[in-house]
Amino acid sequence: MASKLTTSNRAGWxxxxxxxxxxxxxxxxxxxxxxxxxxxxxxxxxxNPTEFVGLDNYRDLLxxxxxxxxxxxxxxGQIIRDDDGEPTYARVRTxxxxxxxxxxxxxMREWFRWHSGDTAKVVVATDVVxxxxxxxxxxxxxxVAPVQGALALxxxxxxxxxxxxxxxxxxxxxxxxxxxxxxxxxxWRFLYADDGLLNNILHxxxxxxxxxxDWLGDENTALGAIKAMSIWQAVGFHMVxxxxxxxxxxxxxxxxxxxxxxxxxxxxxxVTWPGLRNTAVLVLIVITMQAFALFAQIDxxxxxxPLDSTTTVVFQAxxxxxxxxxxxxxxxxxxxxxxxxxxxxxxxxxxxxxx
Amino acid sequence: MxxxxxxxxxxxxxxxxxxxxxxxxxxVFPLIxxxxxxFKPDLQxxxxxxxxxxxxxxxxxxxxxxxxxFERAPVALFVFNSVLVTGVTVLLSLLLCxxxxxxxxxxxxxxxxxxLSIIIATLxxxxxxxxxxxxxxxxxxxxxxxxxxTIGWLNSYRVQIIPWIADGLTIFxxxxxxxxxxxxxIEASRVEGASWWQIYTKVVMPLSGPVIATAAILxxxxxYNQYLWPLxxxxxxxxxxxxxxxxxxxxxxxxxxxxxxxxxVITVPVLTFYxxxxxxxxxxxxxxxxxx
Numbered sequence: 001m002a003s004k005l006t007t008s009n010r011a012g013w014x015x016x017x018x019x020x021x022x023x024x025x026x027x028x029x030x031x032x033x034x035x036x037x038x039x040x041x042x043x044x045x046x047x048n049p050t051e052f053v054g055l056d057n058y059r060d061l062l063x064x065x066x067x068x069x070x071x072x073x074x075x076x077g078q079i080i081r082d083d084d085g086e087p088t089y090a091r092v093r094t095x096x097x098x099x100x101x102x103x104x105x106x107x108m109r110e111w112f113r114w115h116s117g118d119t120a121k122v123v124v125a126t127d128v129v130x131x132x133x134x135x136x137x138x139x140x141x142x143x144v145a146p147v148q149g150a151l152a153l154x155x156x157x158x159x160x161x162x163x164x165x166x167x168x169x170x171x172x173x174x175x176x177x178x179x180x181x182x183x184x185x186x187x188w189r190f191l192y193a194d195d196g197l198l199n200n201i202l203h204x205x206x207x208x209x210x211x212x213x214d215w216l217g218d219e220n221t222a223l224g225a226i227k228a229m230s231i232w233q234a235v236g237f238h239m240v241x242x243x244x245x246x247x248x249x250x251x252x253x254x255x256x257x258x259x260x261x262x263x264x265x266x267x268x269x270x271v272t273w274p275g276l277r278n279t280a281v282l283v284l285i286v287i288t289m290q291a292f293a294l295f296a297q298i299d300x301x302x303x304x305x306p307l308d309s310t311t312t313v314v315f316q317a318x319x320x321x322x323x324x325x326x327x328x329x330x331x332x333x334x335x336x337x338x339x340x341x342x343x344x345x346x347x348x349x350x351x352x353x354x355x
Numbered sequence: 356m357x358x359x360x361x362x363x364x365x366x367x368x369x370x371x372x373x374x375x376x377x378x379x380x381x382x383v384f385p386l387i388x389x390x391x392x393x394f395k396p397d398l399q400x401x402x403x404x405x406x407x408x409x410x411x412x413x414x415x416x417x418x419x420x421x422x423x424x425f426e427r428a429p430v431a432l433f434v435f436n437s438v439l440v441t442g443v444t445v446l447l448s449l450l451l452c453x454x455x456x457x458x459x460x461x462x463x464x465x466x467x468x469x470x471l472s473i474i475i476a477t478l479x480x481x482x483x484x485x486x487x488x489x490x491x492x493x494x495x496x497x498x499x500x501x502x503x504x505t506i507g508w509l510n511s512y513r514v515q516i517i518p519w520i521a522d523g524l525t526i527f528x529x530x531x532x533x534x535x536x537x538x539x540x541i542e543a544s545r546v547e548g549a550s551w552w553q554i555y556t557k558v559v560m561p562l563s564g565p566v567i568a569t570a571a572i573l574x575x576x577x578x579y580n581q582y583l584w585p586l587x588x589x590x591x592x593x594x595x596x597x598x599x600x601x602x603x604x605x606x607x608x609x610x611x612x613x614x615x616x617x618x619x620v621i622t623v624p625v626l627t628f629y630x631x632x633x634x635x636x637x638x639x640x641x642x643x644x645x646x647x
Contacts, residue, residue: 008462008463008464008551009465011462012458012463012464012467014458015454015455015457015458015555016454016455016458016459016467018454018455019451019452019454019520019521019526020473020521021521022517022520023474023477023521023523023526024473026492026518026519026521027480027485027521027523028477029492030485030488030489031480031484031488033492034484034485034487037487037488037491042491044490044494158375161371163368163371163372163375166375169375171637172379172382172383173379173382174633174636174637175382175386175626176382176386177640178576178626178629178636179386179625179626180580180582180622180625181580181582182580182598182601183598183618183621184385186601186614186618187385187386187618190611191385191388195404197388197404197409200404200405200406204405204406236382240637240641241640243641289479289481293482296583299583299586300601314483317483317486317487318486318487318583318586318587321487322487322490322587327487327488327490330487331487334483334488335484337483338480338484341479341481341484345479
């Protein structure tokens with residue numbers, strides 16, 4: 001290093017400090033603050049002093065258990081059956097409310113159940129809504145990450161050909177990305193409505209066979225509808241990232257492949273795909289992180305409903321931390337979310353590491 | 356390619372364009388529907404969804420929805436707030452993030468590597484995971500302004516601007532770009548006796564057009580489309596940005612025509628901006644892909 005470029009502590013800190021200071025105060029501090037707050041009972045505004053409560057918040061959120069309930073029997077030991085011939089069971093609340101024999105289930109509620117023989121297996125949790133939000137978020141990520149990644153790659157391959165006017169198509173495919181997800185959500189709320197565009201299109205395409213349904217009002221279709229819309233909105237973003245990956249692949253490799261008589265599929269399999277390795281890791285990680293942050297769509301379109309079928313982890317964090325002013329509860333959810341995102345990124349990096 | 360007969364080639368070409376166009380329709384139809392509907396009265400708007408008329412400016416076309424939307428909510432104020440917050444944040448972000456990156460790349464100082472590692476580490480922290488603790492933090496921060504010393508930043512422009520100025524990605528983009536600049540140039544200026552500030556303003560920044568455009572566009576998209584943060588820190592109408600202003604239109608019986616008018620007002624300027632600068636927009640997203 002030249003003499004004039006040797007240490008210059010004062011100038012160095014002077015240039016870096018304004019930016020770094022803001023980043024530290026507004027990103028690093030709240031990040032560690034979240035861990036601290038999750039161990040307290042902090043509220044946004046409260047007359048009472050904040051108390052340290054240890055891991056109580058985590059216990060309240062995460063406690064989950066499986067309750068085995070044997071069918072009820074009469075005095076002769078016969079299983080009591082209802083009119084449909086199904087066995088009857090004691091109500092879950094007899095175990096979870098004021099039952100000194102089962103202190104571990106106190107305050108829990110039923111999430112779902114299944115049957116093993118005549119025994120009912122009931123999954124009970126202290127915070128069923130949080131578990132639902134976790135399940136919904138994971139389902140969202142598991143569908144959106146691969147589907148959006150694959151569709152984006154398909155579009156990138158389509159756009160990567162030499163055709164007159166191809167830039168026009170690229171511009172159009174990317175267009176929803178610059179539109180706010182809030183605007184998109186409101187627009188699609190209309191498309192998905194009972195008397196909305198989608199039902200009318202499906203009705204026409206099926207020659208009147210399709211009856212139309214309230215996509216967002218039905219717990220079986222609401223999350224799916226939000227997945228489809230989210231994929232539509234952001235697929236152009238990832239198309240562009242795939243495209244920049246495609247353009248780093250040397251054209252001579254394709255020439256060699258065609259001289260060797262490789263089919264289109266072989267060229268993709270042995271030239272394109274290996275060349276996209278790093279891009280694939282990046283796309284997957286970015287989509288996963290974006291998908292875990294699912295919030296605006298929910299807030300605008302369903303508010304978590306119907307029957308909590310679309311509530312998500314971030315939606316719960318905001319509803320508690322801001323809506324109910326329960327900062328510690330919201331922070332606990334945030335910490336759990338961060339740990340999930342971190343471990344998934346690490347797993348993805350591990351699975352896609354250079355062998 | 357050359358071996359394909361011309362007939363076959365023509366047919367294939369047509370097929371390609373048909374496929375490309377069908378996909379284009381999928382991406383653009385909701386936006387066309389939005390703009391067209393904004394000119395129609397509610398009854399007609401709903402009736403038109405049964406056919407192709409939904410995408411055509413036909414029937415009773417007027418600007419009534421726009422007039423009604425501006426009456427229902429202070430639309431101009433919301434747009435002003437968003438433009439102000441976005442503009443100021445983008446400018447300050449470009450300045451402070453490029454300065455930090457300049458220091459990391461060109462200056463030697465103790466603690467440099469540690470700080471840069473911290474900044475890179477923040478890239479894996481989604482904003483959504485710090486929103487709630489940040490809400491508590493800003494509600495306790497002090498401020499000295501025209502009305503003296505106050506505590507709490509809620510309901511203000513500063514709460515929408517200051518936390519968003521510095522971010523890992525912007526600093527990282529500048530660092531990557533500065534690393535590729537010829538170091539001789541900086542050393543030569545230094546030998547000639549230029550101060551670091553002069554080198555930053557006169558030598559480095561004038562060469563940084565592409566990365567400035569990239570960082571500005573990414574920040575612009577993030578800031579103009581802000582939703583979660585202003586939703587929780589701004590309750591007063593005076594400081595609301597456009598996306599939160601949408602709540603005025605969530606009614607029991609939604610007036611869809613007005614909603615479409617409002618969506619058009621807040622979206623079309625961005626889309627126009629994008630269409631004019633589409634190459635730069637797409638290049639800026641592509642450059643985030645380098646970070647892998």
